[in-house]
Amino acid sequence: MRQWMLKITAYADRLLEDLDELEWPESIKEMQRNWIGRSEGAELNFSILDGQGQETDKNITVYTTRPDTLFGATYMVVAPEHHLLSYFVTAEQKHQVEEYKDFASRKSDLERTELQKEKTGVFTGCYAKNPANGDAIPIWVADYVLASYGTGAIMAVPAHDTRDNEFALKYNIPIKWVVRNEANSSEEEAKQVFAGVGIIENSSSVETGLDINQLSSKEAALKVIEWAERTGNGKKKVNYKLRDWLFARQRYWGEPIPILILDESGETIAVSESELPLTLPELNDFTPTGTGEPPLSKAVSWVNTVDHATGKSAKRETSTMPQWAGSCWYYLRFMDPKNTEALVDKEKEKYWSPVDVYVGGAEHAVLHLLYSRFWHKVLYDIGVVSTKEPFKCVINQGIILGEVQYTAWKDQEGNYVSADTEERLNEHQQVTIPEEKVMKSGDHFVLKEDPSIRLIPRSYKMSKSRGNVVNPDDVVLEYGADSLRLYEMFMGPFRDSKTWNTSGIEGVHRFLARTWRLVIGSPQSDGSFKDGTIVTDDEPTLEQLRSLHKCIAKVTEEIESTRFNTGISGMMEFVNAAYKWNNQPRGIIESFVLLLSPYAPHMAEELWSRLGHSNSLAYESFPKADPEFLKDTTIVLPVQINGKTRGTIEVEEGCSEDDAFALASQDKKLEKYLDGQSIKKRIYVPGKILNVILDRTNVKATTK
Template sequence: MRQWMLRITAYADRLLEDLDDLDWPESIKEMQRNWIGRSEGAELDFVVINGNGKEEEKRITVYTTRPDTIFGATYLVLAPEHPFLSSLVSEAQSKHVEEYREHAFRKSDLERTELQKEKTGVFTGCYAKNPANGQAVPIWVADYVLGSYGTGAIMAVPAHDTRDFEFAMKYTIPISWVVRPDDSDCGNFVKPYSGEGSMINSSCSESGLDINALPSKEAASRVIQWLEKSGNGKKKVNYKLRDWLFARQRYWGEPIPVIFLDDTGEGIPVPETELPLTLPELDDFTPTGTGEPPLAKADSWVITKDPLSGKPARRETNTMPQWAGSCWYYLRFMDPKNSSALVDKAQEQYWGPVDVYVGGAEHAVLHLLYARFWHKVLYDIDAVSTKEPFKCVINQGIILGEVQYTACKDDEGNLISADSVDELAEYKQERIPEEKVMKSGDLFVLKDNPNIRLIARAHKMSKSRGNVINPDDVVLEYGADSLRLYEMFMGPLRDSKTWNTSGIDGVHRFLARSWRLVVGSASPTGSYPDGTITVDEKPSIEQLRSLHRCIDKVTEEIEGTRFNTGISAMMEFINAAYKVSCSDFPSVLKK
C-alpha cells in the first residue's frame, strides 16, 4: 500500500528548542518534550558469532543512552520485527522463535512495553561479541524491545536497568555490576541501580578501554571516543518522534495533488494553476475490495494526463487526514476571503501570531504539535513571518455538575459516618438531597443527625449521572448575561469549577442592582430602556477615586485572565456606590 509521510522528524530539534520561548503551561511543554523524546547516546556494533565460535561479517547495531555501562552488557535483545532475526536463529530454536514472534505481533506497543507486565523472551541460539571485553553474549528476542525505536536492538545491562534485571533473573542470565553509587557499596543485586556513580569492573587490556573509577558522564564520553576510534560505534541522538503518516484510504478528505505517469510511475505535482484540487462527485464511498481507496472508483477523475508532456497518468487516490485543515485554520481567520493566497503578508504580520489559544490539555501532542510543525514549514518557505503559531496557551478548567451528597450504610441499613469508612466499596451508598444537608466547618453532615458525615463530591457532567445543566434552561430563567457572568465568576479560568445554582442567583441580583443604581437613579421615571444617562452634576474626588480604582483593577484582571476577581472588584464598587447618594452617582459614571 502506498503511503505518504511528512518529515516532522526533520524539525524535531526546532520543535524541542522553541518550546522554551512559549508562554504555555509547563505540563503541556513537558508532554511535547516527552513525545519528541530526544535522547543522546551511542550506537554500538556487536559482531555476530556463528555456531563454530567464529566471528561473522554480520553486525548487530544497538542504541544505548548509557554507553558507560558497556562492560555490564551480558546479553542482547532484538525486537520480534528486527530484520536480522530470521537469519540469526539456530535450527534448534527456529520453531520457538517463530511462535514467540507470532504471539508478539498480536500485541500493541503499549502492551509490549507495559512496565508491570512479566517479561518474556526466547533465546535465538546465537551469540555476539561484546566489543569492550570480547565476551560472547547470548542474543535473545523479547517483545519489550520495539523495532520502531532506536535500532530495534538493545544491549541489556541487568545490573543497571529494571526491565533487563527482571528478564535476567527470570532466565538466569549473568549480571555484572559496573556502576557503584557514590554513597554506597555495590550491593547484592536485590534490585538494579539505574543512577550514575563511579565505574567498576570496566577495564580490558585487549580492547584498550579502561574507564574504571571514572564518573558515569566522563566514562560515557570516553567510551564514545573509543567506539569512534576503533570503528565499533559512534555518538548518536535518537527521537521517539516518528514521521507523520499523512495518507488515508477514504473518500472524504483533501485530495493529494500528485499524478503518476503510466509509463514510468514517476510522481509529479499538479501545477499550481490547477489548485485547489477538489474531490469528484461520488455516490459509492464503500471500500473497493481491491485494496485501493474509494477514490479509485472515480475513473473519469483518476485517469488524466500530465499537463506538461501530455503523457497518460493517474491521480493519487489517497486523501489527506483531518489534520490537513486543522493545522492552519488560524491563518485563514486573519484573511478569510483571500482567494489568491494563503494569507496576505500584511494581514499576517498585523494579526499573527495568535496571542492566546484556549483549549484542553488533550490537544498537547496532536493538534498543538502538528500545528507548530506546519507553521515552521510555512515559515521556512516565507509564507508566515513568525516561527510559532500560538504565543500563549491556556488550558481551561471544566465545569463540574452540582455537588452530590452520599451517605454510607452497612448491611443492616444503618447509616455510617464517612470518617468511619475504610473501603467505600464495602458499603452501600445512598444519595442525600441537598435540603437534608448542612455544613459543619469544612464538612457536610445530615441536618437530622450531625454525627453522620457525608461524602460530598462533584463529578464531570454526564447523562448517566443525571447531573447535566442545560444552558438553555438557565438562559430562560436568568438571561444570557447572568449565565455568562456567572461562568466567569465561578473561579479561575484554568481551574475546574463546581456548578451551583444558588451562585447564579447572586450574580443575577448583582446585575439587577447595577441596572437599578445606574439607570434607575438617573431617570425621574425610573428607567431608560437604552441605558442612556444625561446628568450635569460633577462627581466628587472620592467618587472618582473609587471608580478609577475599579477600572484599574478590572483591566489588570482581564489582562491576566482572572475574570472572577475582576467581577469581584465590580461588585465591591457597586456596593460602595450604593452608599453614595443615588442622585449623585450617575455623574460619576458619566465623567
C-alpha cells in the same frame, strides 16, 4: 502499504529548542518534550557469531543512552520484527521463535511495553560479541523491544535496568555490576538494581584497549563513544521518539493529495501550482471499495488524467489528507479570510502574528499544538509567515464539574456508617444523600438527622450516566444568557476546574439587576421600567472619578491575567459605591457600561442604547484608567496629646490644620482626650503630625 509521510523529524530540534521562548503551561511543554523524546547516546555494533563462535560479516546495531554500562551487557534482545532475526536464528530454535513472533503480533505496542507485565522471550540459539570485552553474549527475542524505536535491538544490562533485571532473573542470565552507587554503604545494597549514575567499575579490557574504571558515568560515556568511533565499533547518536507523520487516509472526505503517478514509469510528480487547489470530485458512492483501493478510485474520469508539463498519461493519488491538513493553519486564514490570491497577505500576517492567546484543553498538547508548530515552521522557512511560532501564549481552561454530590454508606442492617469511623467503606452499600438532608459541621458535612454520620462530598465531571448534567438552555431561560456567562466567569480562576452550584448564579443575577436599576432607575408599580435612564449631565466629582478609574484599572488587569472572577468583584465594589452617590453622571456610567460589556454583552448593549447611542458599543474603545485618579491622596496622620501619640486620623493631602483638628475632635478614640479641654496651642506639620497641647491649668485631676 506505502503511505505519504510528512518529515516532521527534520524539525525535531527546532520544535524542542523553541519551546523555551513560549508562554505556555510548563506541563504542556514537558508533554511535547517527552513526545519528541530527544536523547543523546551512542550506536554500538555487536558482531553476530556463527556456530563456531567466529564473527560473521553481520552486526546487530543497538542504540543506548548509557554507553558507560557497555561492560555490563550480558545479553541482547531483538524485537520480533527485527530484519536480521531470520538470518541468525538457529534451526533448533526456529520453531519456538516463529511461535513467539506470532504471539507478539497479536499485542499492541502499549501492551508490549507495559512495565507491570511479566516479561517473556525466546532464546534465538545465537550469540553476539560484546565489543567492549569480547564476551559472547546470548541473543534473545522479546516483545518488550519495539522495532519502531531505536534500532529494534538493545544491549541488556540487568544490573542497571529494572526491566532487563527481571528478564535476566527469569531466564537465569548472568548479571554484572559496573556502576557503583556511592550512596550505598552495605554490600547487600550494592548488589541491588541501580539505574542511576555513579562511578564505573569492572570495566576494563586489555584486549580491546578500553578502560573506564573509576570514571564518572558522564566521563565514561564520552570515552566509550570516542573509543567506538576510533575503532569502528559505533558512533555518537542523537535519537528521537518522534516519528514521521503519516499523512494519508484511505477515505473519501479530506483534501486530495496533489500528486500524479505517471502510467509509463510509475514516477510520482507534484501537480503544478496553477492547478491548485485540487478539489474532490462529486461521488454518489464513497463506501469502501473492498479491494483495498481508497473510495476516490471510483472516480475513474477524475483519476485518469494527463501531466500537463509532459503530456504523459497519469493517475491521481487516491488517498486523501487527514483533518490536520486544515486545522494546522486555520488561524492564518482568520487574519485574511477572503484572500483568493494567497494563503494570507504578508502585511496582515505581520500585523496579527503570532496569535496572542490560544485557549484550549491539555488534550491538544501533542497533536494539534505540535502539528501546528511544525506546519508554521515550514511556512516560516518558505517565507509565508514572519514568526517562528504560531501561538505566543497558551492557556488551558478548567472544566466545570457537576454539583456536589454527598455520599453515605449503610451496613448490612441498613444503618448509616460514618465515613470517618470505617476503614473498609467499600464493603458497605453506597447511597447518595439529597442536599436538603445535609448540613455543614465545622470542616465536614454530616446528616441533618444524625450529625454523627459524616458524609463524603465530591464533584464529578458532568455526564449523562451520573445524571449531573446542567442544561445551559434551562439556566438561560430562568436567569438570562448574561447571568450564565457572568456566573461561569465568577465561579473561580479561569484555569481551574470549578464546581457548579445553581444557587450561586442568583448572586450574579442580583448584581446585574442592581446595575440595571443604577442606570435605569427603580421599576414602576406594575414592574416595568421607564424609557431612557436616570443619568445626569453633571460633571463627575473627584470621588466618582477615582472610584471609576480604580475599577477600570482593576478590571483591565484581571482580564489580561484571565482572572475574570476578581474583575467582576471589582465591578461589584463600584456598583456598591455608586449607590451611595446623589447622582449618576453620564461620563461615569457610560464608561462603566463599556467596562461591563465583555462580561454581560446583551444587557450592556441595551443600556448603551438607552443612554442615547444608535451604534453598537462593540465599536467603542475599551476604557483606559487615568493615572491621575489612581493616586492615593489620603494619608494617615498621627495625633499626639501633650506629645504622646493617642491615635491616628485619615486626611486628604494638603489638609489644613483646622480641618485636621476637626477630624481629630470627631474621632471616637481621640475625643475623650479633647472633650471639654482647654487648648493651649496646636502644632501641625502637614502630612506628618498633629500635636495638641492642652492647657494644664485647666486640666481636671483624675483619680485612679
